[in-house]
Amino acid sequence: MTTDALTKEFQAIVGNENVMVSEADRQSYSYDAAVLEPVVPALVLRPETTEALGKCVKLCNDNDRPLTVRGAGTNLSGGTIPDPRGGVVILTNSLNKILEINEQDLYAVVQPGVVTATFAAEVAKRGLFYPPDPGSQAVSTLGGNVAENAGGLRGLKYGVTKDYVMGVDFFDVDGGLVKSGSRTVKCVTGYNLGGLMIASEGTLGVFAEITLKLVPPPAAQKAMMAIYDNVDKASESVAAIIANKIVPCTLEFLDNATIRYVEDFCKAGLPTDAQAVLLIEVDGHPVQVEEDAAKVVELCKKVGASEVKMAEDAAQRDALWTARRAALPALARARPTTVLEDATVPRSKIPAMIKAINEIAAKYKLDIGTFGHAGDGNLHPTIMCDRRDKEEFHRVEAAVDEIFDVAISLKGTLSGEHGIGLAKSKWMEKETSRATIEYSRRMKKSIDPKSILNPGKIIAGRG
Amino acid sequence: MPDVKQLARLLMELDDQMATCMKCGMCQAVCPVFAETMREADVTRGKIALLENLAHEMIKDAAGVQDKLNKCLLCGSCAASCPSGVKIMDIFLKARAIVNGYMGLSPAKRAVLRGMLTRPRLFNALLGMAETFQGLFTKPVNDVIGSSCSKMLSPVIGDRHFLPLAKTPLHNAVKPMNTAPGASGLKVAFFPGCLVDKIFPRVGHAVLKVLAHHGVGVYLPDAQACCGIPAAASGDQDSYDKLVRYNVDLFSKENFDYLVTPCGTCTATIKDIWPKLSDAYPAELKARISSITERTMDINAFLVDVIGVQAVENGKATHTVTFHDSCHLKKSLGVSAQPRTLIKANPDYQVVEMKEADRCCGNGGSFNLYHYEISKQIGRRKRDNIVASGAEMVSTGCPACMMQISDMLSQAGDNKPVRHPVEIYAETLP
Ligand SMILES: Cc1cc2nc3c(=O)[nH]c(=O)nc-3n(C[C@H](O)[C@H](O)[C@H](O)COP(=O)(O)OP(=O)(O)OC[C@H]3O[C@@H](n4cnc5c(N)ncnc54)[C@H](O)[C@@H]3O)c2cc1C
C-alpha cells in the first residue's frame, strides 16, 4: 500500500488529528536520550484507546511496516529510534489512565503511557508505595519502565521494575490481545509471558495494560553521608554494611571527578580532594531505622571514612541528597555532549572498576565522572565531550568499548538498567554466547515473522 | 521563498548553545504547552531538535519549524528546571529573530508592531479613540472582575472575556513627574508598562501612592514606549531595536537610583532580554543599557528588599487572597517571597496558597492571540487551582497574568477580583 493510502487507513483508526505526517512532527520523533544518529519515521500515530492500539499494530504487520512504540523517549540506548525502512512510531501518551488501584489486594492496573511519578504519587495518596524510581520518573512512562526494566535509587533493597510486574497484557503482531499474569501473588497459569515482556524493548509485543504490585511504605527513614580519601575504603564500607545484614534502601556513590564537578556547580560542601562519597539511606520501622543508622555510621568510621554526617531532620536529609541530585546536572553542564554509561559489576569489584575507568580516561584523554548505585554495583561512568568533534568522539567510542570489556572481565554486565537498544547490541554476544543470540533470534522470528516489532534493537538485524 | 541556506547559516550561530541540550526529555515534565498537546515538537527538546535540523539543512519545511517555534509561552519553566542548564530563552528569542526575520511577519503583526508600537504617541492616541467606541460593540459580563465580551467582534476575539481599555489611561490621569527624593533619600524612574498604563491604571496609581508614602522621588517621563517584548517574541528585531533605543534615551536623561515597574514581564524584559539581545549594539549603547538594567527592579522586590516593608500578622485578617507566581517574576527574576510579604503587610489580608502556584497561567503574550484554545486549557487549570484554594480573591505581580486570569475566572462565572499586590498594600496607606 502507498503511504497515502496507509495514512488514510490509520486516520480511520485513530482519527485525523492523531496521525502526524508533517516533516516537523515526524522529525521530532527521530531521536531519544541516547547519543545516536536520528532516524525520521514515515508516520507517527497516537492511539487513544487500547482497541485502536491493537488495530494499529495489526495494520503495520499487514503492510510490512516496522513499528516502534514510544513512551516519553527518555531511554538512553536508542530503543525508540525508528526503523529507517518506512518505520512507524506509535505514541502511548494518550493511553495514560490508571485503571485501578486496589488497596486490599495491593496491586494496580495501568495503561502503558502513565507517567511513573504521577502513578507513584497516586499510590502514595492511598497510603501505599511503588518503589521503582528511575532518575527520569517525572516524565518516563510505566510502559517504558517495563520495556527497559528500569531501576532507580532504591534498587538494592526494593528491587527494580521487574520485581513489581504481576502481569502484562500485550498485543501480538496480528493484533491479538495476549493476557499474562494475574492479580494474585501466585500464578502459574502457563508460561511466564509477562516476564518475557520485561526488558523486551518493544521487540516482542506491544503492552496494552500492566498489573503492578504495591507495597506498604516504610514508616521512617534516615540518611547519612560518608566521605573517603580512598575508593577501596568506600567499597569496604559497602561490604561491611551488607555483611552486617543491614540493607539500606539507597547506597549511592560519587567519585572524585564527580565530587569536583558537583562542588563547582552547587557548592554542596564536599571536600574536593575526597576520593569517594557514599550517600546512604536506611528505612523501615522507626526503632530499627535508628539502630541501623547508628550501626552504619559506626561501620563507615571503622573502615576508615574521614567523615560521616547524619541528617537530623528532613531539611538536613534534603541537603545531603543535594549532592547526589546535582551529579548529573553538574556533569552535563561541563561539556555539550554527555555520554551516560551504565556498566555494572559485582559490588566487590567497584574499586577495580573505578580504577580501570580512570585509566581509560587518562589513556583516551577524556573527562569521565563516575557516580551510581554502589549497593548494586551499577555505575554510571559519564563521559563529557562534544560529539561534533569527530576526533574526540572516536576516542569516546573507543573508551566505551574498553569500559565494557573491563565490566565483562570483572563478571559484570553491559547494562544495569539503561537497556541494549541500538547502542549496545553489538556487544551482546561478548557478554552472553552465540547460542544466546541464536535462541533469542529464533524466538523473535516465531513471535514476529516479518520482524516489524522494533527491529534492530537488542539482537540487531531485521529478519 | 527565502533562501534556506542563509537561514541555516544564521541559525548555526546558535549551534554551540543548542548542542548543550542532551535530549534527556526532562522538559516534558514542566512545559504547560506540552501538557495540553502532548506533542514532542511543542516541548523544548523537540523545538531545539527542529532548530538544529534547520541549521544543519536537514529539514526543508522552514515554515513548519517557525510554527512550532512560535507555539511557546516563553514562560521559562523549561529553562528553570533543565538539568543541562541549556540557555533555552536565549536560543528561543534569537531563533525567533532569525527565523521570523527570514520568513517575514504576518501582515497583522507587522501593522501592530511597526505601525503602532514603535510610535508611542500615535499608539496612545489610537487607543484613546478605541476606548471611546469600545462600548458600542462590547457588553460588560462580570462586575467584580470588570470584564466584557463581544458578540459582534467574536470573529476576531473569539469568546474572550477581555478587560476593556481604561477610560483614562495612566498617562492622561497623571502628568509627567520628576520629583526629588523624600524621606527615603531615594529616587526611582517609574516604568508602568503598556498594560498598566492602558488597562490597569489603578495599579499605577497604587504604585505612585506607595512611593509618595515612603518618600521616594519619582521620574515619570511622558510618552514611554513599550518594553519591546512583543517585538522580541515575534522576532521583529527592527521594531525591538527601535523600542529599546527609544526607552534607553528617555531614561538616560535623568538620574535615579532604581527603575521600577509593576509588571513582571517588563522587568524581566529589561533586566534579562535587553542585555541578551544587545550583541550587535555599539559599546556606548550597551553601556547605557547595562547601567539601566542593573538598576531595574520589580516593584514588590523594591518595596520589600530596599524600602523594608514587612509583613504584619496580627491574626485579624478578614480577607483571604491566593497568590499566582508569574513565570517572569519567579522563574526569570527569582521574585516570589516579596509579593507575598507585600500582601501580608496589609493586616486585613491573609495569603492562602493554591496548588501549583508557580505553574504558568497560559497567557504568554501573543501566544494567547495565536493559540487561544491551548492558552485557555492551560488557563482553566490555573482557574481551577485558584477556586480550589477557597480564597476570595487572587493576586499576581504581572498585568499580563491578571488579564489571562480575569478572562478564565470570568468565563467560568467566578466572582473573584484579580489584584496586584501593590494595590492591596496601598489600601493600608492614608
Ligand atoms: C535524566 C535521565 C535519568 C535516567 N535515570 C534512569 C534510572 O535511574 N534508571 C533507569 O533504569 N533508567 C534511567 N533512565 C533511562 C530511561 O528513563 C528509562 O529507560 C525509562 O524506563 C524509559 O521510559 P520511557 O517512557 O521514556 O520509554 P521510551 O524511551 O519511550 O521507550 C523505551 C523502550 O520501551 C519500549 N516501549 C515503551 N512503551 C512500550 C509499550 N507500551 N509496549 C512495548 N514497548 C514499549 C520502547 O519501544 C523502547 O524500546 C534515565 C534517563 C534519563 C534521560
Ligand code: SF4
Ligand atoms: S531538559 Fe534541557 S537538556 Fe533535557 S531535553 Fe529539555 S532542553 Fe534538552
Ligand code: SF4
Ligand atoms: S518556554 Fe514554556 S511553553 Fe515554551 S517550551 Fe519552555 S516550558 Fe514550554
